[in-house]
Amino acid sequence: MGRTPCCDRANVKKGQWTPEEDSKLKEYMERNGTEGNWIALPQKAGLRRCGKSCRLRWLNYLRPNIKHGEFTDDEERIICSLFASIGSRWSIIAGQLPGRTDNDIKNYWNTKLKKKFHMGMVPSMQQKNHPLAISYSLNQNSSVESPYSTSNNNYYTSNPASSIRGYDTMTSTPTYPLESTCITSTDLQAQDGYVGVGAMHNNQIKDSHLIIFGSGEASCSSSDGSCTTNHIISHGQEVVQYDHGFSSHFSSGIDEYVKLMLTENGDSVNGYVYEDSLDYNIEVMKQLDYTNNFSTNQI
DNA sequence: AACGAAACCAACCGCGTCGGC
């Protein structure tokens, strides 16, 4: 008693798609779309294929604006950051990389990036204050400063990346390593090249939020001194990574920066955390069912 | 040049979820 097949397996073709099949599907899709039904599509389009197969072929290969070829350093970094945070949620990760498909990213991860990641060779991850290194220091419940440095060739040998959100990339099982870590901003001063971790500010950022200062980016790019950010939301835990370079503008440390973050209108950071004007991060947040997986007791 | 191993990637499979009835 197995599951009912989605199509008549005896009458569907399998294996590689031919150029003829591709053009049939493409033509049909451009004319009609799925009309809300992939299962019925092959017959309408004159294809002897399973609807699921058509869907996959369209989504992964034929639809417009698909990007093929080498992944950029930026893309690699995004994939690694998100993987460390949310695990193998490929469709969510793909959502942050326009033109890339989940299948593409999954293949790229499994064949190339996973190795690079565990060897600490992902671009801009070999620097001292990458958040993944920070997670390690939290995990060790020790000093906040990262134990890693650019001269440390064993950067990721203990797989600290898995612990930022509690996801073991080797066993694919969730872990909750942060053990009630709550370091307030007063514990630290934000400096370039230094790791800061903050939680509970102005009653607006809750416990369990990590704010990470300093990243692998070479510098702040904007002329007004604002910094680009990467935000990852996972398991109810917000991990915010700021480019290093910001502290020259916020010399009194994290408190001042966070205050500014919360009050400055139109600022992307502000918009991200408290408004719905965000680009991809809010989508990540929406897609994650973190309420079921998170409690303050667990971290 | 030949062969086996490793890497790559497109496609398949089955499960969970969702929405309509």
Next chain:
DNA sequence: CGCCGACGCGGTTGGTTTCGT
């Protein structure tokens, strides 16, 4: 409320290409 069909996702497979000996 339960059933069922369709969709979407992630793990896996297997064919092809590239690399090393």
